[in-house]
Amino acid sequence: MSAPTLTLARRLRASPFETRSLVGARTASVYNHVVLPTSYRSLEEDYWHLREHVQIWDVGCQVQVEVVGPDAYEFIEYLTPRDVSRCQVGQCIYTPLTDENGGIVNDPLVLRLAEDRFWISLSDSDVMLWAKGLALGRGLDVQVFDPDVFPVSIQGPKADDLLSRILGDGIRELKFFRFIETTIADTPVVVARTGWSGQGGFEIYLQEPGKGVDLWDALVAAGEGLELLPGCPNLIERIESGLLSFGNDMTLANNPLEAGLDRFFKLGKAADYLGREALEAIAAAGLKQRMARLVIEGEPVPNPRGVYSIQGTSGEVTGSLTSVAFSPRLGFNVAFGYVPTADAVVGSVVRVDTPSGVREAQVVGTDWSLG
Amino acid sequence: MSAPTLTLARRLRASPFETRSLVGARTASVYNHVVLPTSYRSLEEDYWHLREHVQIWDVGCQVQVEVVGPDAYEFIEYLTPRDVSRCQVGQCIYTPLTDENGGIVNDPLVLRLAEDRFWISLSDSDVMLWAKGLALGRGLDVQVFDPDVFPVSIQGPKADDLLSRILGDGIRELKFFRFIETTIADTPVVVARTGWSGQGGFEIYLQEPGKGVDLWDALVAAGEGLELLPGCPNLIERIESGLLSFGNDMTLANNPLEAGLDRFFKLGKAADYLGREALEAIAAAGLKQRMARLVIEGEPVPNPRGVYSIQGTSGEVTGSLTSVAFSPRLGFNVAFGYVPTADAVVGSVVRVDTPSGVREAQVVGTDWSLG
Numbered sequence: 001m002s003a004p005t006l007t008l009a010r011r012l013r014a015s016p017f018e019t020r021s022l023v024g025a026r027t028a029s030v031y032n033h034v035v036l037p038t039s040y041r042s043l044e045e046d047y048w049h050l051r052e053h054v055q056i057w058d059v060g061c062q063v064q065v066e067v068v069g070p071d072a073y074e075f076i077e078y079l080t081p082r083d084v085s086r087c088q089v090g091q092c093i094y095t096p097l098t099d100e101n102g103g104i105v106n107d108p109l110v111l112r113l114a115e116d117r118f119w120i121s122l123s124d125s126d127v128m129l130w131a132k133g134l135a136l137g138r139g140l141d142v143q144v145f146d147p148d149v150f151p152v153s154i155q156g157p158k159a160d161d162l163l164s165r166i167l168g169d170g171i172r173e174l175k176f177f178r179f180i181e182t183t184i185a186d187t188p189v190v191v192a193r194t195g196w197s198g199q200g201g202f203e204i205y206l207q208e209p210g211k212g213v214d215l216w217d218a219l220v221a222a223g224e225g226l227e228l229l230p231g232c233p234n235l236i237e238r239i240e241s242g243l244l245s246f247g248n249d250m251t252l253a254n255n256p257l258e259a260g261l262d263r264f265f266k267l268g269k270a271a272d273y274l275g276r277e278a279l280e281a282i283a284a285a286g287l288k289q290r291m292a293r294l295v296i297e298g299e300p301v302p303n304p305r306g307v308y309s310i311q312g313t314s315g316e317v318t319g320s321l322t323s324v325a326f327s328p329r330l331g332f333n334v335a336f337g338y339v340p341t342a343d344a345v346v347g348s349v350v351r352v353d354t355p356s357g358v359r360e361a362q363v364v365g366t367d368w369s370l371g
Numbered sequence: 372m373s374a375p376t377l378t379l380a381r382r383l384r385a386s387p388f389e390t391r392s393l394v395g396a397r398t399a400s401v402y403n404h405v406v407l408p409t410s411y412r413s414l415e416e417d418y419w420h421l422r423e424h425v426q427i428w429d430v431g432c433q434v435q436v437e438v439v440g441p442d443a444y445e446f447i448e449y450l451t452p453r454d455v456s457r458c459q460v461g462q463c464i465y466t467p468l469t470d471e472n473g474g475i476v477n478d479p480l481v482l483r484l485a486e487d488r489f490w491i492s493l494s495d496s497d498v499m500l501w502a503k504g505l506a507l508g509r510g511l512d513v514q515v516f517d518p519d520v521f522p523v524s525i526q527g528p529k530a531d532d533l534l535s536r537i538l539g540d541g542i543r544e545l546k547f548f549r550f551i552e553t554t555i556a557d558t559p560v561v562v563a564r565t566g567w568s569g570q571g572g573f574e575i576y577l578q579e580p581g582k583g584v585d586l587w588d589a590l591v592a593a594g595e596g597l598e599l600l601p602g603c604p605n606l607i608e609r610i611e612s613g614l615l616s617f618g619n620d621m622t623l624a625n626n627p628l629e630a631g632l633d634r635f636f637k638l639g640k641a642a643d644y645l646g647r648e649a650l651e652a653i654a655a656a657g658l659k660q661r662m663a664r665l666v667i668e669g670e671p672v673p674n675p676r677g678v679y680s681i682q683g684t685s686g687e688v689t690g691s692l693t694s695v696a697f698s699p700r701l702g703f704n705v706a707f708g709y710v711p712t713a714d715a716v717v718g719s720v721v722r723v724d725t726p727s728g729v730r731e732a733q734v735v736g737t738d739w740s741l742g
Contacts, residue, residue, distance in 0.1 A: 007410070
């Protein structure tokens with residue numbers, strides 16, 4: 001069966017960059033009710049180009065929730081097991097949000113714009129409704145709203161070259177997960193050294209949607225001679241770079257401990273937060289499964305649509321493959337999946353039940369080395 | 372620019388009917404993180420067929436939020452200005468949900484499964500997060516969760532003929548907005564006389580996702596000789612039938628009074644609800660704009676992606692066109708849009724700013740008659 005064409009309707013919120021970014025997009029998806037291009041040339045061509053040059057990405061789908069007011073800081077702490085106290089104004093922090101069961105609601109980046117003002121830059125779930133509901137229910141003195149802010153991303157090894165042409169060489173000194181407020185194309189923007197690839201780059205937050213095309217065109221003009229092309233988060237690259245995708249690699253049914261997000265926080269932060277009791281109970285009981293990087297040799301394995309269950313070495317099945325792509329550089333399939341905890345060690349070999357048969361998968365470290 | 376192909380990923384939740392329903396789907400969208408087919412043949416062919424025969428629709432994207440527990444009834448009342456007290460077990464009720472500003476969060480159907488157990492059958496926003504957040508924040512004694520229930524819809528004038536072949540002639544007596552619990556294809560289902568067309572039919576709620584294909588195939592088998600075809604909510608038909616679409620015709624930025632949803636409720640119900648003060652203030656101040664049915668004669672107007680603003684007879688611009696389709700039966704464009712309140716009377720002629728120029732639009736009544 002051939003894949004259907006995406007219908008654009010008013011219900012799908014238009015990114016301010018859409019009239020530019022959809023030109024040449026071969027495939028797309030919907031993310032936070034916004035259209036997200038998913039490939040331009042082929043996944044492989046986009047991948048090689050991203051690793052070698054620089055791309056402009058319409059990530060308007062990373063919509064923001066603004067939280068502002070006297071209780072804003074306390075409320076942000078309440079939403080996440082991560083300790084937000086060390087996040088200063090001008091910093092971003094990756095914050096898995098949890099519900100009362102310790103399930104992952106979203107895994108946004110939080111930008112601290114002022115002591116009492118934050119943007120929650122979302123992966124794919126309506127956190128505005130979640131945060132509004134909680135804040136209203138608890139009677140907190142905060143405003144929670146969608147500020148109509150849309151990011152565009154510049155990713156790839158030449159990203160610094162590109163942006164320094166607009167903002168000067170100072171931008172090269174911007175540290176990882178820091179941001180500045182400035183102006184590009186006569187429109188105020190927040191520029192952060194962040195982005196959903198491992199190739200380096202920036203996310204540029206547009207605050208005046210009517211200036212989206214101007215901002216896009218200014219960035220494209222600055223890319224002249226740098227082999228700039230439109231691009232998008234790339235399945236192969238993001239798996240290789242170890243970037244988990246909310247909705248693919250973890251959902252509300254997963255907790256951040258089994259997803260391995262506890263490398264970003266320690267249980268037991270001082271501030272009150274939702275899900276503390278649940279996470280402490282989960283930790284005390286011991287994890288049944290853990291997210292692992294997996295290598296599957298041989299033929300390409302299609303990215304799972306249904307459940308490709310994973311059987312551990314003891315025969316136990318706890319979870320399934322969550323993302324996979326064939327790496328043309330490494331010559332094997334790189335994948336993420338939940339394996340029984342006992343198998344979450346480099347060198348363990350598990351069995352993945354794919355539509356084209358059972359395949360062996362080896363648990364590997366962060367360098368994808370088969371050892 | 373040609374429209375991109377929809378990428379299927381694990382992040383887009385698979386409807387249990389997807390392996391059947393995507394066969395032959397030419398276009399699709401994403402709704403509540405689930406793929407929704409939007410056309411099979413052409414919009415016009417699908418339209419005529421729906422009016423004359425019977426269709427099977429994969430509306431798995433109408434996901435449910437289950438609310439159960441001692442405070443469930445009180446909580447449902449709290450979510451909506453509509454009076455839920457008259458909704459008995461076995462009944463469905465259309466309930467616009469409002470936030471603290473009176474903005475529309477969603478416009479679901481609520482099914483009362485027991486005195487203290489409800490399904491909220493959603494249009495396109497994550498009401499589970501909203502309801503969970505509110506219930507947690509307020510410390511209510513309810514459980515709020517996604518019960519993994521997916522509807523399939525049988526719509527069209529032969530729907531009763533089809534379903535009576537499976538459930539017997541008794542099903543013909545099921546009243547509008549009532550449901551029964553029964554079994555089809557050896558799987559328990561809820562069958563409701565509801566659906567997102569004006570042609571009559573049923574929505575059948577599957578509770579065992581693993582039995583989705585069996586249920587689909589049983590319904591298709593029962594359609595033999597009835598010219599059953601796969602279909603989907605049809606843009607032309609749903610506008611003609613006066614069915615507003617959340618996200619298209621109203622959003623959180625609209626209140627239910629201006630959207631005309633107050634025909635379903637009176638302000639001032641006895642039970643406490645969120646948004647009461649805001650809606651009373653809006654009503655007291657008078658509405659600036661109202662949703663209207665509009666006829667635009669001449670060439671087809673493309674369904675709006677951007678803003679097609681509407682200028683009232685006094686020159687005032689308050690809102691825009693929200694949905695439009697050319698009706699091959701009526702021979703003109705049928706549309707919804709927000710007009711200045713003074714123009715919300717049959718016969719008023721407003722001006723719509725479309726990408727192909729300014730077009731006149733006449734406000735009409737529910738029969739689309741030009742008078």
